Amino acid sequence: MAGRPKDPKINTRIYEELGKLLDKQPYSTITIDELAENTQISKATIYRRWKDKDTMIIDMFLNEAHGTSEIKGDFFNDLYALLLKMTRIYTRPLGKAVIQILLTNSENELRNHFMVDYFNEYRQLLRSIASTRIPEDQQDIFIDLIFSPIYFNILIKPETLTDEYIHDMLTTVIRSYIPDGSF
Structure with a gap:
């Protein structure tokens, strides 16, 4: 029973x-x-x-992050909206706690839970958007070029993660793939 x-x-x-x-x-x-x-x-x-406070906080984060992400078929705006949602979660106290947990917790089970239920899911969502304009063999690098400055700034200088920064960073990355600006 x-x-x-x-x-x-x-x-x-x-x-x-x-x-x-x-x-x-x-x-x-x-x-x-x-x-x-x-x-x-x-x-x-x-x-x-939950077995401990860390697991509870990761689950709370995942619960919040899994809210609907509406994909409208607009390459730039879909990517931009998704990145804004992601950065807003991380720049709040909950996101900061998750970063602290991931940096200080050596428990592989908790990290795997985060990777499978959040990071990989967001990556797949970005891949589905990117697939409309970026060649398949370049999608992983494209996604890494988007994620890298965001995670760098989350760790080093989160105040940089403004809407304007995300917009400019995304425009710069996309222009390296679509130089004619038709995005």
Whole structure:
């Protein structure tokens, strides 16, 4: 017998409280005890869902990142919208916590969870957009040229990741593939 199904409202309450805490204090200071107390959800219930705080934060990030990404068939604007969505998530406290977890956590299972459920999914989405204008044998490099400056700036100088920066960076990368500007 599988037991009682998990109530998705509990995850929502926990994610909302975790978001509030991340807005007020560093990720490293947040505890499961604090979450349990603030949400009136038992620690046992929390630990049935996640094995630790890092896994909870990665899952919260994935839940938020998996929101719909509408592809309208406009090469530049679809790429631009997707990159804006991605950078906005990373420049908030939740995204910063995820970066900290990925940089400091040596657990392969957690990294693999992130890679499979987020990074590779975004890469596939970018590939589907790129496939309309970029030759297949060049799509991986094209995507790397888009991802690299974003992740560099997330780590080194996140204040650079403005809408204008993303627009200019994307225009520059695309022009290296489509020099006539017909994008």
